[in-house]
Amino acid sequence: MEFVELGAGELTDRVDPRRVLASETVYEGRIWDVVSEQVELSEGGPRMTRDFITHPGAVAILALDDQDRVLLIRQYRHPVGMTQWEIPAGILDVEGEHPAKAAARELGEEADLSAGRLDTLVEFHNSPGSSAESLRIYLARELTTLDQEFEREDEESEIVATWVPLDDAVAAVLDGSLHNPNLVTGVLAAHASRAAGWSSLRPADAAWPAHPGLRGTDGLTPATITPPDAR
Numbered sequence: 001m002e003f004v005e006l007g008a009g010e011l012t013d014r015v016d017p018r019r020v021l022a023s024e025t026v027y028e029g030r031i032w033d034v035v036s037e038q039v040e041l042s043e044g045g046p047r048m049t050r051d052f053i054t055h056p057g058a059v060a061i062l063a064l065d066d067q068d069r070v071l072l073i074r075q076y077r078h079p080v081g082m083t084q085w086e087i088p089a090g091i092l093d094v095e096g097e098h099p100a101k102a103a104a105r106e107l108g109e110e111a112d113l114s115a116g117r118l119d120t121l122v123e124f125h126n127s128p129g130s131s132a133e134s135l136r137i138y139l140a141r142e143l144t145t146l147d148q149e150f151e152r153e154d155e156e157s158e159i160v161a162t163w164v165p166l167d168d169a170v171a172a173v174l175d176g177s178l179h180n181p182n183l184v185t186g187v188l189a190a191h192a193s194r195a196a197g198w199s200s201l202r203p204a205d206a207a208w209p210a211h212p213g214l215r216g217t218d219g220l221t222p223a224t225i226t227p228p229d230a231r
Contacts, residue, residue, distance in 0.1 A: 015209055021047065031091065032056075055133035057211050059103040060089035062121060062186040063113060063140040068194075069163040070187060071111055076158060086180045087137075099214075100204040103138045108146055111161060116142030120202040122189035123210055126181060134211040137186045139193075139201060166190060 019040045027034035036051045063071040072085045090106035092099060100118055107113050121139040125131075164172075169187040172178045193200045208214055 013210065015215065018042075026051065031093070051130075053131040053133070055091075055131055057092045057099075057133060057213060058089060058135045059092065059099050059106065060087050060135060060137045060182040060186060061103050061107045061111075061115075061140050062087050062137055062190050063107060063111060063115065063143055064166065064190065065141075065143055065163065067163075068166050070166050070169050070190070071113070071161060072164055072169070072183070073110060073159050073161045082179075084180045085178055085183060087183050087186050089135075089182050098205070099136055099208065100138065103136075103140070103204075107140055110159065112146045113140070114144050114146055115140035116144070118204045119198075120204060120206045121193065122185055123208065124181075124185055125210065132212050134208070135182065136208060136211075137182060137189065138204065139190060166194070 020037050021040055022038040024036050025033050026036045033054045034051055035054055036049060038047060038049045040047050065071070071087065073088060074083050074085050076083050088106050088110040090102060090109070092102055094102065094105075097105075103118065104115065107115060117140070119139045119141075121137045123134065123136045126133040126135055166187060169178070169183070170191045173184050173187055178184060
């Protein structure tokens with residue numbers, strides 16, 4: 001293993017795709033597919049075959065009220081056989097919809113809330129060794145309740161919600177009580193950003209080059225999509 005010294009600005013992930021020699025869809029699902037690809041790591045170098053999930057990406061929303069409380073919702077998640085506390089989230093499955101607009105829509109659909117202020121809080125790859133999913137978490141503040149509740153179906157029909165102090169949510173993450181990755185990442189990032197006076201927040205339309213399908217001319221979306229007004 002080679003160790004390197006990092007210079008200024010080098011502590012960052014890079015977009016660095018390798019040459020794909022063969023690609024085949026081996027499973028087609030309702031939301032995502034499974035693809036098998038043969039990849040060459042370097043010219044004339046080792047080759048490997050990897051099966052992975054394609055994914056349109058997703059957004060999640062950490063809604064924080066003026067009392068420093070986080071909105072949590074509880075849903076049943078069948079693959080793990082658990083009801084989990086989460087934060088509102090949704091897949092980027094509307095053609096041409098800007099991620100920030102998708103986040104605002106999901107906040108209304110899952111929590112009956114509207115945000116006067118939306119900032120980019122943090123991003124992560126859910127499981128980069130097996131999935132192409134990239135997820136962005138927005139911090140939503142200046143909250144108001146919508147006049148009409150959204151009609152929910154399937155597992156969303158059983159959603160219950162609660163407001164929890166941010167510090168209590170952080171403690172529940174660290175003691176192993178909460179497990180949802182969006183919640184875990186979001187509350188820890190919000191806790192750290194708050195301690196820094198929110199100086200780490202980025203605009204709602206900040207570039208998102210980590211999303212494999214949204215590497216357009218602005219680093220976020222194709223040039224045909226106009227970012228919504230967001231502070």
